[in-house]
Amino acid sequence: MKKTGAQILCETLIKEGVEIVFGIPGGSTLPIYDTLPQYPQLRHILFRHEQGAAHAADGYARVSNKAGVCFATSGPGATNLVTGIANAYMDSSPLVCITGQVGRPFIGKDAFQETDISAITLPITKYNYLVTETEKLSTTIREAFHIAQTGRPGPVVIDIPKDVQQEEVEFNYPEKIDLPGYKIVSRVHAVQIKKAAKLIGVARKPVIIAGRGVVLSGAYDELKEFAEKAQVPVVTTLLGLGSFPQNHILNFDWLGMHGMVHANMAVQNADVIIAIGMRFDDRATADTKKFAQHAKVIHIDIDPAEIGKNVPVDVPIVGDIKNVLRAINKEIETKEHVDWISLIGEWRYEHQSLKIVESEGLLPDYVIQQIYKETYGNATIVTGVGQHQMWAAQHYVYNKPNTLIMSGGLGTMGFELPAAIGVNIGCPKEAVWCIAGDGSIQMTIQELATIRQENLPVKIAIINNGYLGLVRQWQELFYNRSYVGVKLWNPDFVAIAKAYDIPGIKVTHREDVVPAIQKAIDNPGPFLIDFMVEPESNVYPIIPPGERLDKSLEIPPMETINKSKVMSYGKRSK
Amino acid sequence: MEKDPSNKKHILVALVEDKPGVLARVASLFRRRGFNIQSLAVGHCEHAHLSRMTIVTKGRFLDIEQVRKQLDKLINVVRVTDITDRSMVARELALIKVNATAATRNEIIQIVDIFRANIVDVSINTLTVEATGDESKLESLLDLLRRFGIKEISRTGKIAMARQ
Ligand SMILES: Cc1ncc(C[n+]2csc(CCOP(=O)(O)OP(=O)(O)O)c2C)c(N)n1
Ligand SMILES: [Mg+2]
Numbered sequence: 086m087k088k089t090g091a092q093i094l095c096e097t098l099i100k101e102g103v104e105i106v107f108g109i110p111g112g113s114t115l116p117i118y119d120t121l122p123q124y125p126q127l128r129h130i131l132f133r134h135e136q137g138a139a140h141a142a143d144g145y146a147r148v149s150n151k152a153g154v155c156f157a158t159s160g161p162g163a164t165n166l167v168t169g170i171a172n173a174y175m176d177s178s179p180l181v182c183i184t185g186q187v188g189r190p191f192i193g194k195d196a197f198q199e200t201d202i203s204a205i206t207l208p209i210t211k212y213n214y215l216v217t218e219t220e221k222l223s224t225t226i227r228e229a230f231h232i233a234q235t236g237r238p239g240p241v242v243i244d245i246p247k248d249v250q251q252e253e254v255e256f257n258y259p260e261k262i263d264l265p266g267y268k269i270v271s272r273v274h275a276v277q278i279k280k281a282a283k284l285i286g287v288a289r290k291p292v293i294i295a296g297r298g299v300v301l302s303g304a305y306d307e308l309k310e311f312a313e314k315a316q317v318p319v320v321t322t323l324l325g326l327g328s329f330p331q332n333h334i335l336n337f338d339w340l341g342m343h344g345m346v347h348a349n350m351a352v353q354n355a356d357v358i359i360a361i362g363m364r365f366d367d368r369a370t371a372d373t374k375k376f377a378q379h380a381k382v383i384h385i386d387i388d389p390a391e392i393g394k395n396v397p398v399d400v401p402i403v404g405d406i407k408n409v410l411r412a413i414n415k416e417i418e419t420k421e422h423v424d425w426i427s428l429i430g431e432w433r434y435e436h437q438s439l440k441i442v443e444s445e446g447l448l449p450d451y452v453i454q455q456i457y458k459e460t461y462g463n464a465t466i467v468t469g470v471g472q473h474q475m476w477a478a479q480h481y482v483y484n485k486p487n488t489l490i491m492s493g494g495l496g497t498m499g500f501e502l503p504a505a506i507g508v509n510i511g512c513p514k515e516a517v518w519c520i521a522g523d524g525s526i527q528m529t530i531q532e533l534a535t536i537r538q539e540n541l542p543v544k545i546a547i548i549n550n551g552y553l554g555l556v557r558q559w560q561e562l563f564y565n566r567s568y569v570g571v572k573l574w575n576p577d578f579v580a581i582a583k584a585y586d587i588p589g590i591k592v593t594h595r596e597d598v599v600p601a602i603q604k605a606i607d608n609p610g611p612f613l614i615d616f617m618v619e620p621e622s623n624v625y626p627i628i629p630p631g632e633r634l635d636k637s638l639e640i641p642p643m644e645t646i647n648k649s650k651v652m653s654y655g656k657r658s659k
Numbered sequence: 660m661e662k663d664p665s666n667k668k669h670i671l672v673a674l675v676e677d678k679p680g681v682l683a684r685v686a687s688l689f690r691r692r693g694f695n696i697q698s699l700a701v702g703h704c705e706h707a708h709l710s711r712m713t714i715v716t717k718g719r720f721l722d723i724e725q726v727r728k729q730l731d732k733l734i735n736v737v738r739v740t741d742i743t744d745r746s747m748v749a750r751e752l753a754l755i756k757v758n759a760t761a762a763t764r765n766e767i768i769q770i771v772d773i774f775r776a777n778i779v780d781v782s783i784n785t786l787t788v789e790a791t792g793d794e795s796k797l798e799s800l801l802d803l804l805r806r807f808g809i810k811e812i813s814r815t816g817k818i819a820m821a822r823q
Contacts, residue, residue: 207683207687208687208688232734265676265709265737266675266733266735266736266737268731388732389728389732390725390729390731392728393721393724
């Protein structure tokens, strides 16, 4: 039967299980939008900026375990997606982005709203396509979903010229796709498993570092079984939070630049590291050259190119984490590491990374802790990028996978609000709290309109310190407290919310924190709280740039909190 | 991991899909990861819809291994092997346009004969030589021809194949 390209697109999307598309229409996607009403199974959520649509699709993908789909028009629509695509690429999030393109006869002529989005997105996509034959459209879409969702997930762009959308061709749903160069390791390498088991068997100070790969593979039970059977303490990466219950006795929190001192010390002093679905990002390892120098490293990852990329590896195991851990669990023997585990426990006691300073003022970490208490730890937390992100990671407790959604690899300010929309649509039954920065949220604040239009019960907590706080902190500690370009003049965020018909409240005193949170929870729809926190609070611990993993600066004692006395690392940094 | 101080030349042979944009993807990957390409030659091969690419690059073993894995990860790359340490056949073709006068012409022709190269074009004051061989052969030929004055050189870059 003959169908137009636009119909073929919609029908193939439906066959791929797509229910939601995030997007904004334009000249070169008009035929697609004109076709949408024929397919009520596809719900379109209208955004105010394509970056928002991409982050929403990303948030949706992370919680729903299937690809997020977005639509954008050619030229500026497509280029507005770029930050969202790069973000998804760095955090291995499956996206399928459909962009309109000028008609085939106009390609290469610098036609109105023509940009070469395939070339632009080449290094930030897992793969991308320009569809030049309508006959190949449905095969292309099927391939795109397969590539985006399997192996190490990632974003795929499909650029569809307007005349392809309009052209009528015979439509046969492709039953098979053929990707000769696309390899996913499915078999578990028995020899490597034996080697790993042997090393784990002789380890005296082993540590597991669990990353987002564990979540992507759905290997929580396997990880738990592994840690418990071999009695190995577990430390996670920032994006690995939730891959192992944080209230588990073997959990020792997360490592890295703003990670816990005891977690960093455990890793630095380990004799065997079992790195699972993580990629030794420099924010996690600090100085890679001095990273855990005495440890043998077992690295489990589905992406062979991650092995040995940043840190030398002794036992590489390529494969899906779930399968690999199952095999390892069969191979290893029950062990005990009482002394080692209690040593890390002592470090945790001696270095209270998260003690809250007594203060009359409104401290940001206090706010996060109260949100944790009032939501009983059951909310999904979505953050922006900055100090508030680190406080949210530190002071909420993550016991389940996908309860903390953040931009890890790219560190994209403006991620929080649109991603929270996607998260809410992906799991409407869970409470969603968007922990926003006063700087960060302003990069995508227009999506308040999307929240209102769709009436989504997203709770927004702005950690308003009047600064681009994380940058200010660096200037304070490493650039002699010379503040340049970090002081924010801010609008009245409650008034802004009101303009979008979203109720809100401003909180300036400690005692008003809990009532405000309760008010937000009791309100059935969206709600915004503007927390006017202490402007110059810092995130501790922090590893100064270029330092070793176990060289965190810890929260200074009370008397030095006075800013003029805080030691300056200015001369030591780069 | 074995120590490897050397910045050695490596030959990677890749079987790639014969599709538009594949070359751009390979080139983009080398650029992005900070690796240089000394030469790259590509053409059809024994499989329909596939091409064989020979890439010559230089670096430490671990870095080259990383490039190889990144290349292998490209969806259009079916297979890639580092054949540097294997027994192989490697050839390159060069076209060399060299100045020739009545006085030098014979000497040039003798040199070309010794190297089993061919004269493929003649003009009043130049000869164009076609030579194939491994790198050292081409370099020696060029060295000998240089004193006559070389006007133009065009080289294909190496193509290579493992023996087994
Ligand atoms: C798009 C983008 N631009 C710039 C930065 C650099 N940057 C990192 S954190 C930060 C400050 C964020 O300020 P705010 O949202 O107020 O959060 P705070 O640190 O104050 O909690 C900046 C500017 C970034 N990560 N992303
Ligand atoms: Mg701020």
